[in-house]
Amino acid sequence: MRDEDFPVEEPFDEAGSDGGLLEEELRQAAAILDPVPAEVRQLAIDAYAFHDLDARIAELTFDSLVDAVAVRGARDVPRMLTFRAGALSVDVEVTGDGLMGQVLPPQPARIEVLGGPRSAVPVAADAMGRFSSDTPPTGPFALRLRAGGDVVVTEWLRA
Secondary structure: OOHHHOOOOOOOOOOOHHHHHHHHHHHHHHHHHOOOOHHHHHHHHHHHHOOOOOOEEEEEEEEHHHHOOOOOOOOOOOEEEEEEEOOEEEEEEEEOOEEEEEEEOOOOEEEEEEOOOOOOEEEEEOOOOEEEEOOOOOOEEEEEEEEOOEEEEEOOEEO
16 A cells, blocks of 8 residues: 555644634533533632732641640640741641631731631731631631731641
8 A cells, every 4th residue: 555545634733723613512512411510610719719829838847646746645635736938937726616826926917717618717816926716627727827918828737
């Protein structure tokens, strides 16, 4: 057989109308046959709302569940967390009754407890950087701190 006996296929042209038409037909078929559930779409929208482009990420540097030595016989011990972003650190104690903590160096701050699709729970830190919340985090949570002109968001953790 000769090469002339085989048809030559043209490479796929992304800008071509045939490719765009095929893509649109596939989108319509997927929307009909396998639509995105409304709850998933809302979770995606809510997750994007928590996204701060200007925020620095505070790294978890201590977690008592991982880093602390267990005390024999101790029950209902609070979970101690420390986050650090540059010179700023946040110490947090998480219990079944809520959370309390301190921003270091001490300064007034606005802290939001982020928790999935729920709205953020705002908490104010006093001039010494101390704050508390009577609402215990459930499920995944993170903290967003606004101190001075800085915005810092902690890593997400499971309560």
